[in-house]
Amino acid sequence: MSLPLARRMDGVTSSPVRDLLALTTRPGVISFAGGIPAPELFDVDGLRAAFDRALTDGSVLQYSPTEGNARLRELLAGRLAERGLATTVDDLLVTTGSQQGLQLLSTALLDPGAVVLVEEPVYLSALQCFQLAEARIVPVPGDGEGIDPAALDEIAARERPSLLYLVPTFSNPSGRTVSPARRRALAAVIARHGCWLVEDDPYHELRYRGEREEPLSVRPELAGRSIYLGSFSKVIAPGMRLGWLRAPRELLRRIAILKQASDLHTSTIDQAAAAEYLAAADLDAHVRRLCATYRVRRDAMLAELPGITPPGTTWTDPDGGMFVWVTLPDGKDTDLLLPEALRHDVAFVPGSAFQVGEPDRSALRLSFAAHAPETIAEGLRRLAKALSADAA
Incomplete structure (x- = not known):
């Protein structure tokens, strides 16, 4: 552009998670990319009632x-x-x-x-x-x-x-x-x-x-x-x-x-x-329901990872939250793996997006919160196919 722009934007990079949204919302894609809560666990009735009560006051x-x-x-x-x-x-x-x-x-x-x-x-x-x-x-x-x-x-x-x-x-x-x-x-x-x-x-x-x-x-x-x-x-x-x-x-x-x-x-x-x-509302009870569900989903992801990753892969075992950090063996580049994964209708975020220094391109982030255990298993099977294709 010939018109002036502020230089402060020159060093600001785009969020890979936001960039992936357009690709991962197409039908059939299983996305482990975003730290997205499970929508079926939203307390829609409780929130609807809360908005109704709030709206009794026009201010x-x-x-x-x-x-x-x-x-x-x-x-x-x-x-x-x-x-x-x-x-x-x-x-x-x-x-x-x-x-x-x-x-x-x-x-x-x-x-x-x-x-x-x-x-x-x-x-x-x-x-x-x-x-x-x-x-x-x-x-x-x-x-x-x-x-x-x-x-x-x-x-x-x-x-x-x-x-x-x-x-x-x-x-x-x-x-x-x-x-x-x-x-x-x-x-x-x-x-x-x-x-x-x-x-x-x-x-x-x-x-x-x-x-x-x-x-x-x-x-x-x-x-x-x-x-x-x-x-x-x-x-x-x-x-x-x-x-x-x-x-x-x-x-x-x-x-x-x-x-x-x-x-x-x-x-x-x-x-x-x-x-x-x-x-x-009883927010503590709602949080207990979230934790019970997410615990099962975390465990499902951790149980599947040994069977779909190459020997030498490591990963974190989180006590909570939404994420597992996976590190593949040396020589694997998750920035290059992502396009192959998307061809198999599964998504993740390459680890390089989260690193300031020299990036470890063998790492990737997986989020388990948004999917039921059977969907997690299917998504990881697709990731295994992408890993196999990437190794070929």
Whole structure:
């Protein structure tokens, strides 16, 4: 184009998951690509009743405060307190999905050239926000327990980061969870280097095995430097686009100003309906149903993987969340495998999409939440055929 465009977009890459949607929605395709909740588990009746109750007050069709529905924030504060995060209404801002929270934080906290540390592999849409802020993104290695505190200490000392971004519980994309002991070690490192922690925790309630960990943001040494993001997308409905952000109040005030410039406020009616739903429905019982179903689907995927992958393949065994991270033997390139998989009507996301440094092209992310066990088995059989064709 001959007309001028902003240079800040030059370094922003498209989301492979969003790009795959057009291909994976065609009839017959089994997609393990998106972190999509099972639509048959949406509480449609409960939500319909919540919207009906909300609409008895015509003001829910009007403009509303930027910070969000006060009743919804009060109910959220109570749920966060149950996680060990002492929270009041004034500590929270409702966002249009937690993705908006990431975008607002990137604008509020990052000048061009600022350093952001991320665990690798990392949630790809977070990368888009940091790229748009023209930050310098530096990966930190990890292992089966998540990000490595010693590596974080060494890299933070060298890079002097503005913030560290983590999904410590059922990470997207790896499915890994940081252990309690490692959380304590990470908190000490973060406090020592004086950077912000952005803790993204959308999968917190989707635990299928073991004891629930407290958020990393609970650690007292992180008080005043921790920002906690959450979402209703995984436990109620992603189409409502409701998330929230818990942050120190001075930062929250600045973020509210940014949100005013972005969209004035999140949908008034959706917030009011969510408040009605939280007040009347048994969300904990609904989450238990989700966990019971997703546990079976995770187990089905893990049971099928040994029979459809080549010798030497490894994968994560997540305690919760929606994802399994698979690493094929050396020499396999999942970017090249994807077109062959699509020819067999099955989709995944290549691991390179989630990596900042030199990508491990042998990795791929599979999401198990949206499909029944028999569909998972069929999809993995198709993937096996693509792997065989790729090897020929």
